[in-house]
Amino acid sequence: MTTAEQVYEAVKPIPESLIREILDFVHFLRVRRGSTPERAEELNLGYAQETSLKKVWDNLEDEVWNDVPAL
Template sequence: MAIADLIYEQSKKLPEHLAREVLDFVGYLAERQERDQGRDLINAQESALKAVWDNPEDQAWDRV
């Protein structure tokens, strides 16, 4: 049985207010995953563009 199925089966046994808490927690985990993926993307972009941003020619633009 897949993890999602196990979660579903267990949540069916809970009272409504506890099932709502589970749902809220799942939403929190999804948001955290999206935020972490966004952070990973930003870090990858910064690494890729470091050579473009940090070079002698670019230093002249730092003072503009």
């Protein structure tokens, strides 16, 4: 029996109101892991922004700011 089948068997006897909570949790896990199309798009955009700003962030002139203590 696959894990998905085990989950299905475990959920079958649970009342509908609790199944909704389980489904919400599954959606949470998918978003957290980035397995939704929306989350994947956000991650791709973040990577593109990071790549574009690498020259701005990683330069010797701004290196001194790395040692400034936090307030």
